[in-house]
Amino acid sequence: MLAILLMIDDREKRDKLEELYITYHKELFFVAFQILKDYYDAEDVIQTAFVKIIKHLDKISKIKCKKTRAYLVIIVRNLSYDRYNEKKKIITKDFSEEFGEDAYKDTDISLEQYVLNLEKGKELAAALNKINPSYADILTLRYFYELSNPEIGELINLSSDLVSVRLHRAKAALKKILSKGWDYNET
Amino acid sequence: MKHNSIMDQNHSLELEKNFLKHIGYEHGNLLCDELDQKEAEWRDLKTPESLDRWFYQFHKKYKRRIQRRKFTSSFIKKAAIILLAFLGIQAMLITTVEAYRFRFFDTIINFTSKFTQIDFVENEPDDMVNLPKDWAGKYYLSYIPEGYQLVNSEFEHGNGYLKYENGLGEVFRFFWISGESTTLRTDSDDKDMKKVMIHDEEAFLLKKDKMINLHWILNQDILTLEATGLRNNEIIKVAEKIKQLK
Numbered sequence: 001m002l003a004i005l006l007m008i009d010d011r012e013k014r015d016k017l018e019e020l021y022i023t024y025h026k027e028l029f030f031v032a033f034q035i036l037k038d039y040y041d042a043e044d045v046i047q048t049a050f051v052k053i054i055k056h057l058d059k060i061s062k063i064k065c066k067k068t069r070a071y072l073v074i075i076v077r078n079l080s081y082d083r084y085n086e087k088k089k090i091i092t093k094d095f096s097e098e099f100g101e102d103a104y105k106d107t108d109i110s111l112e113q114y115v116l117n118l119e120k121g122k123e124l125a126a127a128l129n130k131i132n133p134s135y136a137d138i139l140t141l142r143y144f145y146e147l148s149n150p151e152i153g154e155l156i157n158l159s160s161d162l163v164s165v166r167l168h169r170a171k172a173a174l175k176k177i178l179s180k181g182w183d184y185n186e187t
Numbered sequence: 188m189k190h191n192s193i194m195d196q197n198h199s200l201e202l203e204k205n206f207l208k209h210i211g212y213e214h215g216n217l218l219c220d221e222l223d224q225k226e227a228e229w230r231d232l233k234t235p236e237s238l239d240r241w242f243y244q245f246h247k248k249y250k251r252r253i254q255r256r257k258f259t260s261s262f263i264k265k266a267a268i269i270l271l272a273f274l275g276i277q278a279m280l281i282t283t284v285e286a287y288r289f290r291f292f293d294t295i296i297n298f299t300s301k302f303t304q305i306d307f308v309e310n311e312p313d314d315m316v317n318l319p320k321d322w323a324g325k326y327y328l329s330y331i332p333e334g335y336q337l338v339n340s341e342f343e344h345g346n347g348y349l350k351y352e353n354g355l356g357e358v359f360r361f362f363w364i365s366g367e368s369t370t371l372r373t374d375s376d377d378k379d380m381k382k383v384m385i386h387d388e389e390a391f392l393l394k395k396d397k398m399i400n401l402h403w404i405l406n407q408d409i410l411t412l413e414a415t416g417l418r419n420n421e422i423i424k425v426a427e428k429i430k431q432l433k
Contacts, residue, residue, distance in 0.1 A: 017249060021242050027222055029238070030229035043238045050242065054249060070215030073222065125213035136214045143204060144211025174210065 017054060019063045020072070027069075028076045035080040041087070045079045052079075052155050059145065071145060074137045078156035081134065127177045128170065135170035142167055323432070324349075325408070326363055330428035332421055335359065345408075357416025361429070364409045381419075385426045392419060401426055 025046065032042035052075065053060075060068050129136040141152045142163075149163040158166070222229070318327050324342035331337075331351060339350035345365030352358050381392040383401075390403035399422050401412040410429065414422050 015250070015253075018246055021246070025238070025242070026232055026234055027229045029234045030225070030232055031222070033232075039235055043235050043241075046238060047241055047245075050245065066215060066219045069222070070218045073218045074215075121209045121213040122217065125210050125217055128210065129214060129217065136210075139207055140211035140214045142211075143207040144215060171207070174207075 016057055016060060016063065017050070020053070020060070020068075021050065023063055024069065024072050028072055031073055031076050032080045035077060035084055041083055042080070045076060045083055049076045049079055056147075056151065056155065059147070067145075070140070074140060075155050078134060078137055082157050124174065124177060128174055131173050131177070132170075135166060135173055138163060138166045139170045139174070325365070326361070326410070326429055326431055328361060328425060328428065329430045330425055332359075332417060332425065353416065355416070357414075359412065359414035359417055359422070359425070361410075361412050361425075363405075363411070365407075383423055385423070390426065392423070394419075405429075406431070 028049065029042055029046055032045040033039065036042050036045065049072070053072070060071070062068060125136060128139070137156075138152060141147050141155070142149070147155070149167070150160045152158070153160045153163045318337070319340055322340065322342075324340070324347035325345060326347060328349065332353075334353040334355075335351040336353070337349060338352045339348070341348045346363065348360065348362040350358065350360050379394045381394075383390050383392050385401075385403050385405075388403050388405060390401055393400040393402075397415050399412075399414050399417060399419065401422050403410055403426070410426070412422055412426055417425075
């Protein structure tokens with residue numbers, strides 16, 4: 001069936017959704033399968049992801065670019081985590097368990113910290129992803145893709161309040177990383 | 188100072204946003220890099236055929252929905268245009284019918300005037316439709332009360348006379364006397380007298396029993412209207428609509 005889709009040479013005639021599927025379905029399936037280790041679940045997650053993406057197609061301006069690729073990966077992997085936790089009846093590990101209850105009370109990052117750490121963005125992102133991939137993803141959806149909390153919630157099956165809480169915790173985690181230094185992800 | 192602190196606060200918020208945006212950008216890059224490193228694993232991955240089938244169906248439905256939406260929106264646009272055009276045509280038709288009706292009645296009035304059959308002609312104050320064909324008197328009435336017809340007319344040496352009847356024995360006359368040095372004098376004994384204005388000229392309205400007289404001066408001519416079956420406002424209206432022959 002995919003062969004039929006691929007036979008359509010006139011790219012202009014293909015719509016955005018079709019282009020997205022043809023370009024990314026394999027790697028997205030791979031992302032989901034890596035987490036779920038189940039073909040049917042991975043398939044189900046991909047279907048759910050496309051149903052959700054269709055509502056926010058306007059956020060995608062270019063098909064073949066890193067921004068779109070990462071956007072799709074974030075959605076699929078979060079839906080996969082959700083499916084995995086649902087199946088295994090796992091309650092997600094919270095930031096508070098790692099750093100203690102008071103860790104996310106103060107999330108203000110000083111101006112000096114921004115300026116000093118701007119060029120270390122890659123390391124910071126990696127460190128945050130290591131603490132909790134969901135934090136890094138939500139932070140990215142909110143600030144890089146500029147989605148609202150309800151939009152994020154709709155995309156990755158979370159309530160708007162929970163998105164807000166996770167955003168807050170993501171910022172707190174980031175602050176903790178900044179105060180501990182770069183070696184955090186090495187420890 | 189307060190302005191500065193608000194400005195600082197906004198600046199700080201903007202910096203924070205940009206910093207977090209940068210973290211998000213780097214996170215996205217890392218995800219892509221990670222996938223690139225594992226490309227060999229997913230490139231040859233065989234995805235389930237059922238997924239492709241599902242997508243094909245889903246895409247078909249999506250396209251149909253988009254087409255339906257496009258059709259609905261274009262239909263609404265077309266319907267709006269048709270409705271507007273219809274309303275426009277209707278307005279034009281109404282206007283045309285109205286104009287046609289006026290033209291039709293004009294013709295009737297003009298036609299009847301040839302036979303000195305004078306009817307109600309309020310709509311045509313400028314037309315000399317209620318006069319004899321060869322009328323050359325100095326004045327004429329452009330408004331005739333309903334039901335009245337011209338029964339007699341005379342003019343000589345600048346003076347003139349028009350007589351109208353309504354068939355019920357009620358008569359009204361209009362006459363004017365030309366005279367540069369003439370002054371208006373009237374006998375108001377036993378009569379109710381009222382001063383009224385005919386345009387900018389003072390006029391005397393005298394009433395005795397059923398007879399009403401109205402006298403005023405226009406262009407140094409003395410004008411008089413005399414009626415037995417008209418009310419005050421009606422006779423004043425006749426006077427106001429008196430015109431001079433050009």
